[in-house]
Amino acid sequence: YTVSAEEGSCSASETLIVNVYDADVCPPTMERVYANSQSWGSIITGGVSNRPNATDGNPKTYSTITTGLGLLGIGTTWQNLFFEETVPAGTPVTIKLGKEYSGLVLAGGLSVVGIGENGLDIGVIQPVDGGLLDLLVADNVVEYTFVPSNLSGAQNYTGIRISQGSLVGVAQNAKVYGAYYEKPGVANCDPIDNETNPDVLDVLHGVKDLGLGVASATASVSNPWNAVDNDLDTYAMMSRGVAVANRAFLNVVFKQQAMPGDELHIVTEVPGNPILSLELIKGYKIQRFLGDQPVGPELDNNSGVLRLKLLGLGYANKYKIIVTPYDEPYDRVKISYGSVVGVLGDFTKIYDVSIVPEIDIPESPTELCLGDNLVLNPTDICTIYDVYTTETGMDKWQVVNEFEFEMPEDLTAGLHTLYVQAIRNGCPIGERQEIKVEINDIPILDDIKIDNQTFAFDTTIEVSPGDVVEVIPTIDWGDSNKQEIVWEMENPETPSEWIAIPFAETEVDGTIKFTIPDFGEVTLPDNTVIDIRSKDIPIRLILESDKGCQTIEEGMLLRIDGKSQLIVNPNITNKLKN
Template sequence: MEHGCNYIGYSGGRLKAVFSVILLQDERLKRLREMQMFRFGYYVIGIIMLVIPEGMYAQCISRSRTYASFQGVYRTGLGALGKPVFGGSITHAENAVNKDPENASTLTVNLGLAGLASVTQFLEFTTDGTHANKRLIAANTPVTVKMSLPVSALDLLGGIEIGTFTNLTSVSESWPWLPGSGNYSGYNSGNKTVAYTGTSLASVLNGAGEAEITFTPAQAYNGVYIKLSGNALSVALSASIFHAYILEDNPDPVSCGEAIDVLSGVKAGAVAIANATGSVTNPWNAVDADPSNTTFALLSTGAQVLSKVYETVLFSNSSQPGDSVRIVLQDPGASLLDLSLLTGFTIQPYLGNTAVGPPLDKNSIGLNLRLLAGAGNKYVLAAPVTGAFDRVEIAMGGITNALSGLRIYNVKRVIPDPVTGINGVVATAKAICEGASVALSVTGTQSCTTYSWYDAETGGNLLATTTTYNPGILTSGTHIFYVQAQRQNCTDAVSVRTPVTITVDPLPAVALAANPEVCSGATAATISYTGESGSPVTYSISWDPAAQAAGLNAVNEAVLTAGDIDIIIPPETPSGSYSGILTVKNAAGCTSPGQPFTITVNPRPTSPHISLATN
């Protein structure tokens, strides 16, 4: 499948790979993935927290999530007399494969089941949601699992295991007659590869809540599994499993501005995680695209402001450098809000798990806070990001005097409005003279972005799709053109149209009367004119070589008097005809076309010879 763009890159690490043709067939896609993995320091077996591989690709190429669509469960426990006594449990198992990132299954091993019970959920990739049509995912294809752990589970990570599997098969229920271990009916695989256990998971988790775990299996696989066991535990353990996905090419446009997923929770900050009191209530309300901005997510540090709460908003793909994050927010404890009051509030853009620049806070250059029109004390916070990003983490707390609560009504990503140039100079308006041409352009263009010119602020006629536009010779008057940016392969990343105003001033003109004639020795000639138009204020005269040789001097922007133009003639000017070009100019700087005229210097008649006759 070929796309019109020729950029593949990962700019978060200042590293890009550029190809002239994008033809991602199976083998080339595998080689590209292998190159991406090793060039960015990933290991075949390793755990990366908060990684979305779509950050490796520019928005020119649509890459979307393909979710695991079949699930199976394997539960073990203690049995006796051929029946189960207790075992691991799961609720809402289908939520892990319903493609809704807000829903999750819950795996639980209850209190007192140390070493006696486990529950494993298998998430399998298929073509149609049935186990019969499972897919074999190529080795070195990154896979991501979204899961959530409560605070109480962070010290019990030894009971968690995540990995890949093949050959999932159904199993029958089996319980011993004498007390011993057994299993419920379900699905199990004898070919599992562990990606990490609780020990390695602990090295990447620094808080409680939702998190994404991405790893790159070295072998082909049908899906991923998550296992909770009661080994060495004397307390209950639970985990929520939202989904598993890989990234694949998508020929269809996708939403680039709206979020596709949310992660939220609490981090230890300056206190132990067990003492953290923060919470995020209704996190999905921040990305529900409510046009009235009435629903919100509430970030609260609780009594312990030294802990940190976070909400991470994930987008479908990577932005372009210069895109912004736009947040509608409100301080529930104050009627007014300004940047100086946003103590402990930060915005951290990421590309995958790589931070894009330092966190943006109240002191960051370019951060803009304005009151949302007609919405009471709600504000719009706009934060331009210099690098490409695919998610933003909004965090609060961690220091004294931090905000105790903040409402987040909406988070979205926006592309910048075009910055326009006129004749190569950054500008949004220019006056020109009638008959002159003008070149309109977009400066600071972004990759993977189309620029379209229109004749109306909304709707209207499409004039051109290009970064430069020449409207041709315009008639006198005011002409407004509009340019709009749109990200390629995106359904919603469209900028506000930037207006460019061109004012065409009419050319001045005068209608000359008959060419003047003077007698030799005269010192001035008068050119009369009528029919003044275009408000001329000055005139200029240039002479032909004969006139110049006769001593007639050029005139440069002399004040134009009403009705007549006086021309100085040297008294010694020889008789003859002398040609000149007259132009007039108005206050706008527009000059008329040259009008030829002729001044004729006639010779005086010879003095008569008078003879007196005498008689």
């Protein structure tokens, strides 16, 4: 929403952006469209160096607007940034700017305006202030968002202009990293470069005055991108000023929104203070944002939602601040350090800032049988997974569906360490998380013996009524033990239904003895009496270990001929003779 106001020859406009969140729907995927061409100008003095850097789409590179020593308005310098296509009216445009601390003036002097399809300014030029640059008191890199508008409302635009006014007797430098607007699109999975976490879209930083209006050259943030380079040996340094109430800040922008259940991890160190205590982070402030809007309260060591974890051997005094999950999405985090007056040399190191997606991984190993699929539990409607065999390699288990993965055929029994990668909008998010999997052997039927002869299981046993046949299975239980051995036959009345064998007895070791009824009469489990003569009856064997692993062997056929066993009864024989 854009509100415009006019009084006399003066006009102003403000834009309110409303984000609507639906917990039952994945957030839309937005992509940045960067300005890709530029021009510049100045009034007699001043210039713009490294001009193409403002339109290369790289948030790390910048052009520099330099104004000379101002005199009677001389020295104002500007750079125009243009988009490839006309941008629809009402679309917010964001400019990433940096203002260098001069030692003589506070940040300020920058102004912006939209450029219309006719090449003219849209409305009046507006200063970049509103509590943004006017309270920044050191070298700073920030974003400024506005909607090009005039008194008739929001207008189509083709670009924007950034101007730096001159001040009498003072030379100034301003950095222009680029300008962009957002539109629905496809997530870009590629990192900015090989030295940046692929989940990170941008990094902002600076120092903010807390109310005294005093500039400080001693408060600073150095090497800010080191906090997102996936290297725990490099760091961003945040220093708070001497005898000045200010706060250094580091703002990390992520490509995708954190979902409810995700944790925020910050690896940091306060040099010379190895004690693991929340007192270590006294002076820290952590604020989550969705765009430029705060999400939830600002957090500190008294919030009750921060945990500390020492990284362990090899990591000196580094520790991890774990911010517990929040039930609203956010896509950036602002880490501030300061608000302490009169402390010389206070600084902290930020080694890493990352989103850790929630993955339902049990603490104890997940037990599987050889040949089983690994099934993971979904944690939200937007996240699926890949399962890798190593922490950084590309070998992975074949995906059956988003949450089920096929075990490789060459995998052996034993304890295995796998790594689960969360994926959102087609892009990996967060580091791979370790999962332990215990693979158990399945029982193997080597062969069967009938009358001391060895056969494969898929054999046909020919019998007649009255016959007794003993079958002895040879079973390899591997690293497990026997739990249960079950013999079953296919129901002659209901094909594909397996039932207990009513004319057989099974011993503890699995040996089965078939006793074929003399006249082929058999009572089924439902009390139906049938004649099994002249039938082929499929037989199967179920082996289950004490680890819950099961093998089902099928293929045996019991072929019963149509004969009847002659019953010798003396009483009947004598009567027939007489």
